[in-house]
Amino acid sequence: MVRSHTLRTQKGLVNDPMPPDMIWRIDDFLIDPSRPLYEQFVEQIRAMIAKGKLAPGTRLPSVRETASSLRVNPTTIMKTYQELERLSLLVTYRGQGTFVTNEQSAITRSRRELARSAVARLEELAQSIGLTLAQFIALAKEED
Amino acid sequence: MMVDRTITIQCTGVEMTFKKKQALRNVTFSTNSGSIVGLLGPNGAGKSTLMRILTGILEPTGGLVEVLGRKPDVETLAQLSFLPDRGQLPNWLTADQWLGYASGIYPDWDITLEREWVRKLEVDRSMSIGTMSRGQEARLQLLTCLSRRTKLVILDEPFTGVDLLSRERISSAIAEETAGGDRTFLIATHDIREMESMFDRIILIGDGTIKGVYDTEALRDEGHSVESCYREVFA
Numbered sequence A: 001m002v003r004s005h006t007l008r009t010q011k012g013l014v015n016d017p018m019p020p021d022m023i024w025r026i027d028d029f030l031i032d033p034s035r036p037l038y039e040q041f042v043e044q045i046r047a048m049i050a051k052g053k054l055a056p057g058t059r060l061p062s063v064r065e066t067a068s069s070l071r072v073n074p075t076t077i078m079k080t081y082q083e084l085e086r087l088s089l090l091v092t093y094r095g096q097g098t099f100v101t102n103e104q105s106a107i108t109r110s111r112r113e114l115a116r117s118a119v120a121r122l123e124e125l126a127q128s129i130g131l132t133l134a135q136f137i138a139l140a141k142e143e144d
Numbered sequence B: 001m002m003v004d005r006t007i008t009i010q011c012t013g014v015e016m017t018f019k020k021k022q023a024l025r026n027v028t029f030s031t032n033s034g035s036i037v038g039l040l041g042p043n044g045a046g047k048s049t050l051m052r053i054l055t056g057i058l059e060p061t062g063g064l065v066e067v068l069g070r071k072p073d074v075e076t077l078a079q080l081s082f083l084p085d086r087g088q089l090p091n092w093l094t095a096d097q098w099l100g101y102a103s104g105i106y107p108d109w110d111i112t113l114e115r116e117w118v119r120k121l122e123v124d125r126s127m128s129i130g131t132m133s134r135g136q137e138a139r140l141q142l143l144t145c146l147s148r149r150t151k152l153v154i155l156d157e158p159f160t161g162v163d164l165l166s167r168e169r170i171s172s173a174i175a176e177e178t179a180g181g182d183r184t185f186l187i188a189t190h191d192i193r194e195m196e197s198m199f200d201r202i203i204l205i206g207d208g209t210i211k212g213v214y215d216t217e218a219l220r221d222e223g224h225s226v227e228s229c230y231r232e233v234f235a
Helices: A037-051 A063-070 A074-086 A104-128 A133-141 B047-054 B074-078 B095-105 B111-120 B134-146 B164-178 B216-221 B226-234
Strands: A090-093 A097-100 B007-018 B021-032 B036-040 B062-067 B080-083 B152-156 B184-188 B201-206 B209-215
Touching: A037 A074, A037 A104, A037 B216, A063 A074, A063 B164, A074 A090, A074 B164, A104 A133, B007 B047, B007 B184, B021 B047, B021 B184, B021 B201, B021 B209, B036 B047, B036 B164, B036 B226, B047 B062, B047 B152, B047 B184, B074 B080, B080 B134, B095 B111, B095 B134, B111 B134, B111 B164, B134 B152, B134 B164, B164 B184, B201 B216, B201 B226, B209 B216, B209 B226, B216 B226
Parallel strands: B036 B184, B036 B201, B080 B152, B152 B184
Antiparallel strands: A090 A097, B007 B021, B007 B062, B201 B209
16 A cells, blocks of 8 residues: 655644554564564564565554554554664654655665575575585475 | 653662561662563562552651652652552442542542543443452553553552453553653563563562562563563572
8 A cells, every 4th residue: 555645734633643554463473572572573564564564655553552552561662663763664754653664765675684684594504504505595496 | 752761669778577577678679750660579579568668558667768759658649549459449339430439539530531541441331340340340440540640550460360351451551551651650460471571670579579670671682581580580
């Protein structure tokens, strides 16, 4: 879903925010309780944006709504949104809310970074059995 | 969301002795506003005693306690909400009558908050308190705490005997209320697994002494969960 949103500043609209396009559900995330929670939310939302599961322009629920629906500390959610904003994947318009970016370049960059980190993990695994990445892939494709 | 990090509770070397039994020994910790703090420990660890000291109901036999910037007394009790362990609401009233009564006795009662939480916690106003289940009554008690504009909310075992869906509604309400940034929740609970992603800080208490105070994200950064930390300390 692609939506354009202009910044509306008239009084009334600012205090009367639009409903979000979706609500986070607990099953949207797979959380390991022994790793920093905000890192995991950042990773998983980032992956949703990269995969297009969260379309550009989607209006996200507020920190308050998210903390409530996920039953997570609001500071964690605030840090998550801030980090995703720093990565240019989310944009916040005052009085309007937080949206998935419409900037294709930011999304592409994020997809590339996801691919790079996956390849780096694979490369590490290949090295652990004494192969290069190319040999590793060839080995996986070999027939029995 | 504005985050104001003023200290809401400061305990330094708190001691409590009942006759010959020492219930609390050298208890030191602090909490910041806008945070959810878990007070965790086995039964009989001193959690309820500590909460009663914080509300000003009990006076400690030693040490310093500051709540909302002053020694706890009747004044501070008026500025915080407390959900006591085994607290009972008047069972001859309906929820509606109770809320009417509560709104009259608490000067900081906020009718807008009351309406919002009645809806979100799904409290049936016409129901008589005497016929409520444990979960329904717990939701009404929490609603009574949340409908006041208090900076500190102290909940002693808000989940005991409460069904899953009611527990979820209560946790959601607590998370939502903390998002404003100026409320502090101090919660004694045994439901660690369910609550662990809610806490900013945990205070582990056993045999009347503090076994550890941890910021939860720092714990996780070192590969520990709240639950594993609890097990390490108490097992």
